Amino acid sequence: MAQRIRDVMTTPPVVVGPDDEVTAVVELMRSTATTVLPVVHGDRLIGTVALDDLIAVLLDGTTADPYHRRVAAASAGTARGEDLG
Template sequence: MAQHIREVMTTPAATRSIPRDAVAVRPDDELPAVVALMRSAGTTVLPVVDGARTIGTVSLDDLLAVLLMETDNTADPYYRRLAEASAGTAGP
């Protein structure tokens, strides 16, 4: 099961506009801490930084997709399709 942001983040970061003063996470941050940070910051997307360089983003959709895909491989088909769509892996 994914435990760190580097395992679920979206790259490249350039796909989204990231404010200079945005709260950010690091690739080694653990998923529960990132969810808590999103809640406290009132956001659903955070930049992922390595030092001063932005290397990607992580969204609540990214985290949800990983959770749904990894928690139960026999999950209800509706929720599996939702997770796959969030991850961008949905088939036709």
């Protein structure tokens, strides 16, 4: 019989909020041995955050996720990454 996600998922889920501090989320990821966390606002899933994105923020001040950075670069500066959501 095939295993199901319900058999291996973490419960209750470890989540972060949109106003959480980056360093606190990095520490949470370290303590829970995870590299991606869901971002929730109230009871609504609004996105995910990856450790790679947080490292980029800490190292070079980048604020948009990698997809939005690529789209913004491709549009030759006509849109900021965070405006493309």
